[in-house]
Amino acid sequence: MxxxxxxxxxxxxxxxxxxxxxxxxxxxxxxxxxxxxxxxxxxxxxxxxxxxxxxxxxxxxxxxxxxxxxxxxxxxxxxxxxxxxxxxxxxxxxxxxxxxxxxxxxxxxxxxxxxxxxxxxxxxxxxxxxxxxxxxxxxxxxxxxxxxxxxxxxxxxxxxxxxxxxxxxxxxxIPLPVGDNEEVKNSNRYVGYVGDDGRTRDFSPLLDNVESIKNGLKKSVKIYSIKKNGNSEGEQISYTERWSAYGKLHTYVDVPNYSAYNSYALEFLKTGKTCICPENSPMKEIVERVNKDLIYEKKYIGDSIRAGIEGKEKAKEKTKQILEEIESSPQEYLSIYKSLLNKS
Structure with a gap:
């Protein structure tokens, strides 16, 4: 102990x-x-x-x-x-x-x-x-x-x-585990983002492609920003409302950022749906394991969304495996603790 x-x-x-x-x-x-x-x-x-x-x-x-x-x-x-x-x-x-x-x-x-x-x-x-x-x-x-x-x-x-x-x-x-699953009522109305707005995020891949996503994929774009300092893009919601927001998204789009992890995107994957992301995202290593076509370039974001739609069923099993690996991360941390104690 x-x-x-x-x-x-x-x-x-x-x-x-x-x-x-x-x-x-x-x-x-x-x-x-x-x-x-x-x-x-x-x-x-x-x-x-x-x-x-x-x-x-x-x-x-x-x-x-x-x-x-x-x-x-x-x-x-x-x-x-x-x-x-x-x-x-x-x-x-x-x-x-x-x-x-x-x-x-x-x-x-x-x-x-x-x-x-x-x-x-x-x-x-x-x-x-x-x-x-x-x-x-x-x-x-x-x-x-x-x-x-x-x-x-x-x-x-x-x-x-x-x-x-x-x-x-x-x-x-070593990945960090995220919140336990909550019941989600899926409407899948939007393509978009849930999470911190922050000054280290670039929402232009979504905001500059609103019309092309709407015309090509018949989906509206929605950004749900967790309330922090009143300086948010999109619709502000509380942290406890995030699972409801996940249900409204068809595809989660992580945007270019300087964060070490995105717990919102990981929780979203637990709902069985798809996440796409750019090269400069902490989700890249996870998303590319599911399907490399889900890594998007700004002007071709629609192609990655389509790849997610077409490969959804195939991606589910791979995503489930990755999430199980992440959930086992506490054991990895415990191993580090024990190793340090043995050296001390």
Whole structure:
């Protein structure tokens, strides 16, 4: 039995990384391990499950994906020492990530960090050229500093690892599990996207092809953006409404982005339908295993949608196999923890 401490900026909130961490926690506990979560929270009085420790924090308006906890370092170290933690797994980017690094350094605990946010790209997006370059350079330095503390680095996609090349050394690719299936009422009315809008996404492949998709495929284009900071493309929905939105889509179109993983697209695949994506997407390695014709170029997006329609039945079995592999990823993480403990 291991005592595992997971550090994260988000856990209580309904956001993709929190959903993945909850799934990891659930699977670890099934194996008899003790799992503790150190996370940021906006509310001291929020009700949390046993084993979850919250640290008061503040949002960063310009970067809603990040959250600054107010001085978690000493208190987190005290908790980790008192619990006699065996392994630290960090998903934190801001203060909680730095708190995990502090615990690793000062308490000499074996540690893993999973990189889900490509900080240099996030910091640069939406800025002017000079300011953007400055922010990206600062984020690169911070990334090198933060992730240099950990014994093992993992990424949820090959694409995520490629984006951090030259910034963070090494690392392996282990997918992250996503939310449990929910009942979906399929209407299949649209071709489109569900997920974060973010400043690191380019919706032009959908928006510039509305008429050609409508005329050639008899489908309308729809973008469902998860509510964050009120600066969204398309129709805004809450995170809990995402499964309903999946049911309205015939085909999921991931758009060019700088993300390490897309949990929305993975959940969509669980409905038995098709996802297409461009070359610059964390879904590429999954989609091309199903059918290489589902990797689209902007002006030929209709061809990839048709390939998905024509090869739907054949793709179902392959997609199911890939999703089963992803669902087994908690065992891969447990193997890393055990290996680190054996070395320590």
């Amino acid at each position: 291991m005592k595992i401490a997971i550090f994260t900026d988000f856990y209580i909130e309904d956001v993709p990384i929190a959903t993945s961490i909850r799934k990891l926690k659930k699977e670890y506990e099934k194996e008899g391990h003790k799992v503790y979560v150190m996370c940021a929270s906006q509310n001291k009085d929020v009700d949390v499950e046993e084993g979850v420790f919250t640290f008061t924090s503040a949002n960063i308006k310009q970067y809603p994906h990040f959250r600054l906890s107010l001085s978690p370092f000493l208190s987190a170290k005290k908790i980790v020492r008192g619990l006699k933690i065996d392994v630290i797994h960090n998903f934190g980017v801001a203060s909680m990530g730095a708190a995990a690094a502090t615990c690793k350094k000062e308490l000499k605990i074996p540690s893993v960090a999973t990189i889900t946010d490509i900080m240099p790209k996030t910091a640069q997006s939406g800025m002017g050229r000079r300011v953007g370059k400055f922010m990206a350079d600062m984020a690169k330095k911070y990334s090198k500093w933060l992730y240099g503390f950990f014994d093992e680095i993992t990424y949820p996609s090959v694409y995520g690892k490629e984006l951090m090349e030259g910034i963070v050394e090494g690392g392996s690719v």
